[in-house]
Amino acid sequence: MHFPVAFRHLWLYCHRLETLAWRYSTTGSATVITKGSIFDLKRFAIHDGPGIRTTVFMRGCPLDCWWCHNPESRRPAPSEDVEVGTNCVCRRSRTALADGPVAPEQVIDEMARDIPYYEQSGGGVTFSGGEPLMQFDFLMKMLQLCRGRSIRTAVDTTGYAPTEDLERLIDLVDLFLYDLKIMDDHAHEQHVGVSNRLILDNLKMLATRGARVIIRVPLIPGITDTDPNLDAIIQFVKPLPGVEEISLLTYHRYFRHKVTDPELAAKLAGLQPKTQAEVSAMSQRLEAHGLRVKIGG
Numbered sequence: 507m508h509f510p511v512a513f514r515h516l517w518l519y520c521h522r523l524e525t526l527a528w529r530y531s532t533t534g535s536a537t538v539i540t541k542g543s544i545f546d547l548k549r550f551a552i553h554d555g556p557g558i559r560t561t562v563f564m565r566g567c568p569l570d571c572w573w574c575h576n577p578e579s580r581r582p583a584p585s586e587d588v589e590v591g592t593n594c595v596c597r598r599s600r601t602a603l604a605d606g607p608v609a610p611e612q613v614i615d616e617m618a619r620d621i622p623y624y625e626q627s628g629g630g631v632t633f634s635g636g637e638p639l640m641q642f643d644f645l646m647k648m649l650q651l652c653r654g655r656s657i658r659t660a661v662d663t664t665g666y667a668p669t670e671d672l673e674r675l676i677d678l679v680d681l682f683l684y685d686l687k688i689m690d691d692h693a694h695e696q697h698v699g700v701s702n703r704l705i706l707d708n709l710k711m712l713a714t715r716g717a718r719v720i721i722r723v724p725l726i727p728g729i730t731d732t733d734p735n736l737d738a739i740i741q742f743v744k745p746l747p748g749v750e751e752i753s754l755l756t757y758h759r760y761f762r763h764k765v766t767d768p769e770l771a772a773k774l775a776g777l778q779p780k781t782q783a784e785v786s787a788m789s790q791r792l793e794a795h796g797l798r799v800k801i802g803g
């Protein structure tokens with residue numbers, strides 16, 4: 507079933523209302539709209555864009571991928587029942603900023619400690635999630651602060667956001683890391699919970715409006731890494747002028763300690779990560795069409 511655009515936007519704004527309600531309950535004021543909620547900061551990140559970066563993981567996500575390895579990121583408020591910041595893949599240590607609503611200035615001050623590393627390595631700051639556009643005003647403010655300090659920025663997005671919001675980001679973002687999962691719309695709804703139409707339309711818009719884009723494809727075994735899905739990605743991405751590269755993100759199982767639902771745990775156990783040789787073959791399949799490919803972020 508396909509929902510009209512108006513309904514999709516209503517769904518997104520409902521999520522934003524939830525975020526606002528949480529801010530109100532924790533600050534006593536819904537007018538402090540530029541404060542936001544993050545669940546972690548990762549310093550010295552090398553897989554979230556070029557150079558050495560700090561990645562800011564923002565709370566809230568409108569999608570519902572059943573294999574989600576960051577369940578703690580999906581709700582706007584910190585969750586009692588999920589261990590936060592123990593993801594051994596990223597070797598993150600929990601930041602105090604994750605405890606409550608934070609001002610954009612607090613986050614940027616923290617990141618500014620590493621400006622010399624960004625300058626030497628061509629790095630900067632990456633806003634990730636969840637979906638960073640779920641907290642649009644907070645994100646905008648942080649991007650503006652980064653511009654003011656000449657810090658290069660990247661936004662790691664699902665693309666499931668109002669088009670006008672993405673348009674407003676183009677001039678403030680140096681690089682979009684854009685997730686593409688499943689090209690078949692029905693399968694996308696089935697596995698991710700929403701249609702992919704808005705995501706594909708937004709990607710086209712960014713890539714033809716002068717934005718720099720790197721596509722990120724999480725290789726979920728048997729779901730996103732199939733030949734038909736990769737071929738459909740090739741056909742869609744090839745004509746887009748702004749796409750610089752496709753990153754193939756290999757599937758890992760390190761997050762499974764977070765999963766408490768036995769049914770989901772069994773489903774995840776059935777996902778067999780591909781071998782290095784199989785992932786290389788996928789990379790070559792894309793490269794054969796003239797696309798630049800990187801394995802990993």
Ligand code: SF4
Pocket residue numbers: 567568569570571573574575576577579580635636637664
């Ligand atoms: S987009 Fe990422 S954070 Fe959101 S549900 Fe999917 S895997 Fe989880």
